[in-house]
Amino acid sequence: MVPRRKLMKGSTDSLLLHLISRQPMYGYQIIKELERKSRGYFKFKEGTLYPALHRLERAGLILGKWQTLAGGRQRRYYYITNKGNQILVAKMDQWRDFLAAMNLIIEPLST
Amino acid sequence: MVPRRKLMKGSTDSLLLHLISRQPMYGYQIIKELERKSRGYFKFKEGTLYPALHRLERAGLILGKWQTLAGGRQRRYYYITNKGNQILVAKMDQWRDFLAAMNLIIEPLST
DNA sequence: ATTTAATACCTAGCATTACTAGGTATAATA
């Protein structure tokens, strides 16, 4: 497994919730936005993103709505739910705790 | 899956290599040290630690040596290898890159 | 006009790994 793949485990949901909480977005757009905002670091694969969105929707954290463009093309826009916002806050707290613990190990001030 | 479990994916190897690179350690000691140094955050399960150590040894990043204590008790002390030290440096670089990318998403200075 | 690339969605199955739950054994403590 490539390093990036492993490190991403556990942070994917937070990234997706964070983006969608700022404004409703559709899958393809999320992939592009994550790559742009991270300056090329995050390159989500479709086989990662779409199942993740479906999981989040099943869990009631986001809500998907089909939108038809001029010409008949379809996009599925995802909206954050109240529950999603609550979970996002909790996940950010967990992320900070995890970071703090990691720093205690890899950047020890004392032994 | 509990949050901690997911966040740990990808960082376990770095934590273990980091500890062992400072001084040779045995499994049980590593579990206790990680908990102590992280002020209770990391509570590695044996089913996580021992397979991880075996993986790292198979990969040539650490080397295990049995040591017999007075009384006949056995401990398996792990030593970092040259390859392990190189991989550790690389993993720390990857960790920093990952952190930077995460911060670009969750703490955006610009859109 | 035709081919290629970009957009836009989807899924089955694989690989990896943290953990549960079980095992064995010795030493120290209650």
Add this chain to the structure above:
DNA sequence: TATTATACCTAGTAATGCTAGGTATTAAAT
């Protein structure tokens, strides 16, 4: 004597990022 701590191990499960395949429309390049 019973319990806890020390010290190691593994088989199987759950979770998830990805590969590799699919469908379809639109835009750009040849």
